[in-house]
Amino acid sequence: MITKILKSTLAITALFVMASCSPFQSDSLSAICESEPQLCDDLHQISDCRYKRTTLIRARYYDKIEPNEAHTRDLLTQLDNYESCLELTLFLQFTRHKERKKLRMENYLTAQKLMEEKLKESKGTQDPHLAYYLWTRHQDLNAKTVFLNAANKKDLTDIRLLTKLATIYSKEDPQRAIDLFYKALRESKSVDALPKNIFTLMMTIFYQNKEFEQAYIWALIAKEESTEKELPINLDLILQKGLINGTKVILNEDALEEQAEVYHNQLTDGIFNSDAPQFQRID
DSSP states (O other), X not given: OOOOOOOOHHHHHHHHHHHHXXXXXXXXXXXXXXXXXXXXXXXXXXXXXXXXXXHHHHHHHHHHHSOOHHHHHHHHXXXXXXXXXXXXXXXXXXXXXXXXXXXXXXXXXXXHHXXXXXXXXXXXXXXXXXXXXXXXXXXXXXXXXHHHHHHTOTTOOOHHHHHHHHHHHTTTOHHHHHHHHHHHHHHOSSGGGSOTTHHHHHHHHHHHTTOHHHHHHHHHHHHHHOSOTTOOOOHHHHHHHHHHTSTTOXXXXXXXXXXXXXXXXXXXXXXXXXXXXOOOOOO
């Protein structure tokens, strides 16, 4: 799996301005593909992650007609999101749909290739968002310095940088990762301003650290916010794990669903103010 990651205010503004000035409106994917078929033809039309494919194609289009760091940043984010979404489906078995599995893999490899090509063009960037991808994908140490210098500022409020930094710490320091994710949630003014994969990432960290109740809450929110109806979030598996492990028995499913609804409403209204829960250390 991978994990929606993720645009600054300038990037959002630039995209909306481009959309309003462009003859291709935001819902005119067919017009973009007719005018620039090379932006669409290498990504097969399949049911897997189709909404992220659409967003990716638009990002490629904007990056082509007006190349700048904001559009490159958004394109890398959409490539990462699409690749991550496809990775979730790579191990699903479709015994009667061998061709679909082949096309899914081809799209995944194409996204990787496009990411590598765009990163080569970004070498030497001082943009911390681009530097994040150069560091994590190419072990570029100069890019690492650029990213960490920006991401470790105490007064950091950039939701995308907070999310990226949290991802870095997700394995070695899950508590810090969750603290950073919660800070990103508190900084958001709307659920639409958040990277779409943030809830899946939080769910995964809680699940891997046997915090099954928290995993269940964020799995519910992830499913609510997902545009990919086939996203394989198995709520029953989380519930069963809670029961199997004994120390975190989930018997309050209704209460957890109510908490998820409260959180989702707060995020929608931009008033989320909760602190991150502390992990229970289980020997």
